[in-house]
Amino acid sequence: MSGTANRIQAEGVIKNIIREIVQECASRGEGVSETLVAFIVKAVVLEPQNDFQVDRVLASDDVKRLIDLCVRRLLDNKSSSLDTIKMQVYFDMNYTTRDEFLTEHRRVLETRLQPILREITDNRAASKDELESLYRKIVSSVLLRSGLGSPTDISVVREATAALQSVFPQTELGNFLSLSKRDKDRQLVELTQIVTGIRLFNK
Structure with a gap:
């Protein structure tokens, strides 16, 4: 697996971890934001005593x-370090305008997407296997751009593939190429919007 694929997979795993932590805290009566959880996850992973392999x-x-x-x-309400992190999160979220945040988010997203988008748009698939591989890459790009689920989650991939097939069957790849x-x-942007809409509608 390439470095880019590894990084994308790792990011997908972290997103899922953040969501699970938010849900677990909520089930215990503590509402926390994904931003705060992301800070905590990073802190915990980087603490040497926790022995996580970051590579x-x-x-x-x-x-x-x-x-x-x-x-x-x-959930440790007596933790001074947690209070410090909460203040840091508050500062970061309140002293960055919404437009700046969204612009930066889009920039980072597009940067991460570039390798897979390049693989798709430069593709010269001809054989059945190559076309199937290209289609899977399109599904992955749709998932990454939408931010709805991880491309490493089989159920999410199946759901996105079904939605994509309903508007862009694999037989359309010839026209796409x-x-x-x-x-x-x-077309990739349009497909992302349509597939995302279908998936949200079906929730």
């Missing part, structure tokens, strides 16, 4: 341990 994807046992450590820290790079980029 590889977390194993399932590591994920469970990380979630447990973060939940315990978030004949488009200019600009038109391919435009």
Whole structure:
């Protein structure tokens, strides 16, 4: 697996971890924001005594341990370090305008998307296997751009694939490949919007 794929996979895992921690805290009567949880996750992972290997994807046992450590820290109302982090999060969120935040988010997202988008738009797939691989990459790009679910989650991939097939079956790849790079980029954006809409509607 390439470095880019590893990074994308790791980011997907972290997003899922953050959501699980938010849900776990909520089930225990403590409402926490994803931003605060992200700060805590980063702090816990980087603490040497917790012995997390930051250069590889977390194993399932590591994920469970990380979630447990973060939940315990978030529920520790006597923690001064938690108060410090909360103040940091408040500062970061309130002293960055919404437009700046969204602009930066889009910039980071597009930067992360570039490698897979390039693989799609430069693709010269001809064989059945190559076309299937291209289609999977399109599904991944749709998921990454929408931010709704991880491309490493099988159920999410199946859901997105079904939604994509309803508006852009694999038989359409021939037409897609004949488009200019600009038109391919435009169609990928449109497909993301449509597929995201379908998935949200079906929730």
